[in-house]
Amino acid sequence: MEEIRRLVWDGTLNIEITVDADLVLADAAESSRRVFLKVPRDMYLVIYLPFIVARIQDILKIDLNDVYQGWWFHFGGTALDWTQPIGVLYDSLHNHRESMMGLGDSGRRVEIWKLRLNHSHQYPSGIIPIINGLRQIRHYWMHQWKQACFISNGSSKHIMSLSKQEALDFWDSILLRDRKLFRSICDKIIASSQPVKRIPVKIHLVVGGIRKVKDAAAEGPLSAQYTLGEFIGQQFPEYFPLESAAGGQTEILMQGIRPSLDLPLDQVYFKLASFDGFLHVLVKVAPSQACDDMNKITSKNIC
Amino acid sequence: MISPEAFDRQLSSLIPIISKWRLCVRLDLRQNTEIGVHCAYVHSNHPNLPDVTFEISIQFNPIYQEPFLTFRIWKTKCVDGFEKRELWFPSNLSTVLNTTFFQIGLDYMDQSSGEAWFQVHCCDTNDITGQENDKYLKRWFSVYLTLFDERIGTIFQDLA
Numbered sequence: 001m002e003e004i005r006r007l008v009w010d011g012t013l014n015i016e017i018t019v020d021a022d023l024v025l026a027d028a029a030e031s032s033r034r035v036f037l038k039v040p041r042d043m044y045l046v047i048y049l050p051f052i053v054a055r056i057q058d059i060l061k062i063d064l065n066d067v068y069q070g071w072w073f074h075f076g077g078t079a080l081d082w083t084q085p086i087g088v089l090y091d092s093l094h095n096h097r098e099s100m101m102g103l104g105d106s107g108r109r110v111e112i113w114k115l116r117l118n119h120s121h122q123y124p125s126g127i128i129p130i131i132n133g134l135r136q137i138r139h140y141w142m143h144q145w146k147q148a149c150f151i152s153n154g155s156s157k158h159i160m161s162l163s164k165q166e167a168l169d170f171w172d173s174i175l176l177r178d179r180k181l182f183r184s185i186c187d188k189i190i191a192s193s194q195p196v197k198r199i200p201v202k203i204h205l206v207v208g209g210i211r212k213v214k215d216a217a218a219e220g221p222l223s224a225q226y227t228l229g230e231f232i233g234q235q236f237p238e239y240f241p242l243e244s245a246a247g248g249q250t251e252i253l254m255q256g257i258r259p260s261l262d263l264p265l266d267q268v269y270f271k272l273a274s275f276d277g278f279l280h281v282l283v284k285v286a287p288s289q290a291c292d293d294m295n296k297i298t299s300k301n302i303c
Numbered sequence: 304m305i306s307p308e309a310f311d312r313q314l315s316s317l318i319p320i321i322s323k324w325r326l327c328v329r330l331d332l333r334q335n336t337e338i339g340v341h342c343a344y345v346h347s348n349h350p351n352l353p354d355v356t357f358e359i360s361i362q363f364n365p366i367y368q369e370p371f372l373t374f375r376i377w378k379t380k381c382v383d384g385f386e387k388r389e390l391w392f393p394s395n396l397s398t399v400l401n402t403t404f405f406q407i408g409l410d411y412m413d414q415s416s417g418e419a420w421f422q423v424h425c426c427d428t429n430d431i432t433g434q435e436n437d438k439y440l441k442r443w444f445s446v447y448l449t450l451f452d453e454r455i456g457t458i459f460q461d462l463a
Contacts, residue, residue, distance in 0.1 A: 083412070129419060131392045132409075136408070143410060146426050150367065212414055215366065
């Protein structure tokens with residue numbers, strides 16, 4: 001299990017960010033508008049805004065009071081929801097099937113995800129404004145953990161019992177990429193050695209590049225044989241009939257991989273859960289299959 | 304905690320009371336797939352914020368099995384003689400609301416509209432509101448709506 005956790009933790013994305021031409025001086029060179037980053041998949045992209053803005057500030061023609069406020073990323077016209085791990089957004093919007101087909105004989109190719117950076121007084125639809133910088137981002141992340149803790153244990157006591165120093169260390173472990181420290185505090189919140197009441201899952205239903213999120217807790221007590229396929233089949237019987245493990249054109253992704261649907265759900269959670277305490281499950285549906293199914297997903301973001 | 308059935312039943316009986324709230328401008332029931340999405344528009348009673356209105360939504364949270372409060376803040380401006388209403392996201396909510404007892408974050412996204420709302424985190428609701436009985440929601444209202452009006456309790460006195 002630890003080896004898979006390490007691979008998940010170490011997973012990275014290469015990103016090229018180009019700041020919108022309207023925000024920079026007319027004589028700014030094209031190359032000076034670009035910033036290249038290698039970022040952990042399990043991270044919020046907005047964490048890197050101070051670094052990115054520092055790289056482009058000499059060519060900006062806008063006044064900045066805050067390196068977080070007003071900025072937003074987009075890909076192909078889709079504004080990126082900063083509250084989801086960047087790897088989840090990449091898997092949602094990137095066409096894995098096409099990129100696999102493009103591999104050379106060596107099977108290796110450097111993928112670069114090309115994003116645009118924009119800035120405006122009003123954020124586009126689907127983006128939560130950042131009004132309190134890194135503090136807000138930390139609170140948001142901690143709040144996700146409170147939810148995950150409540151879902152897993154039936155109360156938030158485990159996380160509320162962390163000392164102030166432990167809570168700070170927990171956040172620092174993310175910023176400093178200290179996996180050992182991160183795991184030690186994770187285990188105090190949701191112990192992998194004990195059965196969980198429910199499993200915290202966020203399902204991202206992606207149809208034709210449009211993503212909707214549903215919080216779905218797999219209800220316990222879970223049997224050891226309760227599989228990922230059964231869980232998804234219960235959530236989306238129209239795409240994954242329980243009698244058939246195959247999902248046709250539908251693709252399931254977690255942390256950039258296609259897991260076996262026969263794996264026990266609790267094992268999948270403890271191996272592939274994200275840095276926010278949730279297992280992010282991407283269900284990518286071919287547009288022809290989708291019809292009006294997007295309307296079936298409703299928001300249940302909770303405390 | 305409160306069951307969804309009790310939530311709906313108690314909310315229905317409290318709506319007429321809430322509509323008499325001195326700051327309440329409008330009360331809507333939004334038909335939704337969720338249980339009990341109710342929305343109220345409430346004037347600010349802050350002396351320095353006469354142009355501020357709160358849009359308050361009350362839903363049932365199926366995971367916590369608790370009432371769930373989200374809100375947005377609208378500011379009315381006068382532009383070229385015309386009134387213009389726009390959303391306001393103050394970085395320090397305590398200057399606008401009575402936030403002392405609550406954990407609040409700008410972290411709720413309405414998936415259908417793509418709009419951001421402040422949410423009052425409900426992970427400690429049970430500790431604040433106590434055990435369920437037929438007056439659970441009344442207690443919840445009388446505590447959580449102090450965010451907007453410290454005198455909210457007076458509208459429930461007739462129910463005692």
